Amino acid sequence: xxxxxxxxxxxxxxxxxxxxxxxxxxxxxxxxxxxxxxxxxxxxxxxxxxxxxxxxxxxxxxxxxxxxxxxxxxxxxxxxxxxxxxxxxxxxxxxxxxxxxxxxxxxxxxxxxxxxxxxxxxxxxxxxxxxxxxxxxxxxxxxxxxxxxxxxxxxxxxxxxxxxxxxxxxxxxxxxxxxxxxxxxxxxxxxxxxxxxxxxxxxxxxxxxxxxxxxxxxxxxxxxxxxxxxxxxxxxxxxxxxxxxxxxxxxxxxxxxxxxxxxxxxxxxxxxxxxxxxxxxxxxxxxxxxxxxxxxxxxxxxxxxxxxxxxxxxxxxxxxxxxxxxxxxxxxxxxxxxxxxxxxxxxxxxxxxxxxxxxxxxxxxxxxxxxxxxxxxxxxxxxxxxxxxxxxxxxxxxxxxxxxxxxxxxxxxxxxxxxxxxxxxxxxxxxxxxxxxxxxxxxxxxxxxxxxxxxxxxxxxxxxxxxxxxxxxxxxxxxxxxxxxxxxxxxxxxxxxxxxxxxxxxxxxxxxxxxxxxxxxxxxxxxxxxxxxxxxxxxxxxxxxxxxxxxxxxxxxxxxxxxxxxxxxxxxxxxxxxxxxxxxxxxxxxxxxxxxxxxxxxxxxxxxxxxxxxxxxxxxxxxxxxxxxxxxxxxxxxxxxxxxxxxxx
Numbered sequence: 001x002x003x004x005x006x007x008x009x010x011x012x013x014x015x016x017x018x019x020x021x022x023x024x025x026x027x028x029x030x031x032x033x034x035x036x037x038x039x040x041x042x043x044x045x046x047x048x049x050x051x052x053x054x055x056x057x058x059x060x061x062x063x064x065x066x067x068x069x070x071x072x073x074x075x076x077x078x079x080x081x082x083x084x085x086x087x088x089x090x091x092x093x094x095x096x097x098x099x100x101x102x103x104x105x106x107x108x109x110x111x112x113x114x115x116x117x118x119x120x121x122x123x124x125x126x127x128x129x130x131x132x133x134x135x136x137x138x139x140x141x142x143x144x145x146x147x148x149x150x151x152x153x154x155x156x157x158x159x160x161x162x163x164x165x166x167x168x169x170x171x172x173x174x175x176x177x178x179x180x181x182x183x184x185x186x187x188x189x190x191x192x193x194x195x196x197x198x199x200x201x202x203x204x205x206x207x208x209x210x211x212x213x214x215x216x217x218x219x220x221x222x223x224x225x226x227x228x229x230x231x232x233x234x235x236x237x238x239x240x241x242x243x244x245x246x247x248x249x250x251x252x253x254x255x256x257x258x259x260x261x262x263x264x265x266x267x268x269x270x271x272x273x274x275x276x277x278x279x280x281x282x283x284x285x286x287x288x289x290x291x292x293x294x295x296x297x298x299x300x301x302x303x304x305x306x307x308x309x310x311x312x313x314x315x316x317x318x319x320x321x322x323x324x325x326x327x328x329x330x331x332x333x334x335x336x337x338x339x340x341x342x343x344x345x346x347x348x349x350x351x352x353x354x355x356x357x358x359x360x361x362x363x364x365x366x367x368x369x370x371x372x373x374x375x376x377x378x379x380x381x382x383x384x385x386x387x388x389x390x391x392x393x394x395x396x397x398x399x400x401x402x403x404x405x406x407x408x409x410x411x412x413x414x415x416x417x418x419x420x421x422x423x424x425x426x427x428x429x430x431x432x433x434x435x436x437x438x439x440x441x442x443x444x445x446x447x448x449x450x451x452x453x454x455x456x457x458x459x460x461x462x463x464x465x466x467x468x469x470x471x472x473x474x475x476x477x478x479x480x481x482x483x484x485x486x487x488x489x490x491x492x493x494x495x496x497x498x499x500x501x502x503x504x505x506x507x508x509x510x511x512x513x514x515x516x517x518x519x520x521x522x523x524x525x526x527x528x529x530x531x532x533x534x535x536x537x538x539x540x541x542x543x544x545x546x547x548x549x550x551x552x553x554x555x556x557x558x559x560x561x562x563x564x565x566x567x568x569x570x571x572x573x574x575x576x577x578x579x580x581x582x583x584x585x586x587x588x589x590x591x592x593x594x595x596x597x598x599x600x601x602x603x604x605x606x607x608x609x610x611x612x613x614x615x616x617x618x619x620x621x622x623x624x625x626x627x628x629x630x631x632x633x634x635x636x637x638x639x640x641x642x643x644x645x646x647x648x649x
Contacts, residue, residue, distance in 0.1 A: 029092045043065065343365050356374040375399060530576065586603045588610060
């Protein structure tokens with residue numbers, strides 16, 4: 001799944017500064033009080049937008065925290081006013097998502113168990129566009145600040161990022177607060193990032209509609225350091241002023257200009273900063289800002305190049321009779337540096353070297369990201385040496401390590417490593433009480449030929465032995481380390497949930513600082529190997545009877561349960577299927593399996609989403625299979641997202 005992440009979607013159409021107040025109508029909706037994944041800003045966004053619009057002469061209907069029936073009734077009432085109005089504006093802030101090519105606005109009372117429920121529990125955004133199209137001449141405005149994340153991501157087999165393009169009627173400007181298929185920030189203050197910048201510009205006198213959006217967009221790019229980039233599509237060619245001036249040629253046909261037939265389209269290309277060279281399908285066409293008119297309809301490739309900045313390429317579609325805005329948020333080129341490499345130089349030279357806080361196996365001169373690494377050197381008959389080393393950007397680091405011969409019996413380690421053939425031995429962390437089970441190393445066939453495409457190809461991988469949490473981390477254990485309890489379903493022995501991947505990393509950081517061992521999240525390969533009782537051919541973690549081993553939507557009663565109340569798998573591990581989904585260390589890539597190494601594989605190539613496995617209390621039986629892969633934004637928190645720890649030494 002994925003990340004989904006949080007998304008902002010705007011459809012904006014023009015406002016006339018000269019139209020009478022009676023000719024301006026607006027419906028403004030803000031939904032934030034969701035049972036799952038509540039949002040902080042939408043009600044504020046809607047209230048502030050309503051106030052701005054009233055100041056611009058709109059007759060505004062404001063609706064907050066609305067259910068499906070109330071939203072649909074209000075949209076229907078709004079539609080009855082459109083034909084009598086010159087300016088029509090619809091604004092929505094809250095959760096939204098795309099499902100099967102359509103965009104949906106999520107009411108606060110939506111009850112969504114699967115992706116296919118969305119179209120029955122939510123409001124299709126096309127309802128508003130259809131009403132505007134039927135209303136005839138006039139200027140239409142749709143603003144949907146929608147889908148800062150997907151509140152039902154845990155229930156979906158997959159998750160599309162962002163929203164998709166909508167076909168708007170003529171006379172329309174479509175403004176997305178971020179690129180299509182991407183996600184946008186909710187904002188840390190009173191308003192979402194795009195709405196904050198739109199509010200700052202929407203009532204400034206003398207700005208055309210296009211200038212308002214450009215200024216708002218530049219503010220978003222600046223505030224998010226280029227990670228969020230607005231996207232605009234126009235089928236409006238008159239200069240429209242939001243405040244302080246009259247609109248040019250109001251009442252004309254809002255199609256292509258006279259010099260451009262409706263079978264052709266235009267592109268308006270801008271960059272931040274200005275002055276980038278633009279290439280259209282490989283041909284240089286000028287520098288930004290640049291307008292290209294009379295282009296044939298179809299997909300084109302644009303590239304922006306500017307000295308000192310990374311080149312950037314985009315594919316967009318030229319639309320008949322419309323002007324599409326394409327923006328490039330260029331990032332400064334980084335000075336080329338050599339890769340960072342780590343060389344551990346042991347004495348004796350045949351000592352075994354491990355890097356305890358990463359998944360990949362140590363190889364001499366391995367390339368690593370800058371950071372701190374926990375190096376271990378060991379050899380039979382010698383005392384073990386462990387030390388932390390720091391690797392800087394561009395550095396080749398030599399780490400000499402000298403082992404001393406053991407003259408007395410070594411003191412027992414906090415978690416002695418059993419022989420590789422001895423499963424089921426346990427160790428308890430003395431500080432938190434978290435109990436671990438020894439998982440012997442081995443090889444297995446990872447993936448499934450009967451699952452999703454991202455579960456293929458089935459391939460053999462081998463993992464070293466490791467200690468894995470007997471249970472998912474509980475709320476009591478989280479409380480001892482973090483001093484709080486973010487969970488929705490309270491209970492000391494219930495798994496902690498509503499924690500993001502990044503939250504889990506902070507927990508791990510504090511655990512490692514206690515000195516009882518080195519902890520991390522399991523890789524996908526380690527997780528699946530352990531879930532399948534050491535790589536057995538099992539559908540679920542512990543066999544093929546889902547009700548025996550898992551709390552899922554067929555038996556959970558829509559809540560989590562105390563850990564260990566279902567049957568364990570063959571290694572003595574509980575709840576690896578169901579109860580809560582469990583974060584893994586890997587980035588998600590649908591083709592990760594074709595890139596796996598055979599020994600201790602991990603996909604660390606980056607991306608938007610992190611992997612989670614095992615399914616949760618709201619998942620269908622399909623979703624709690626041991627081979628099932630899911631994904632979501634590492635900042636996402638849901639009430640069925642938790643984790644279990646792996647101890648490397």
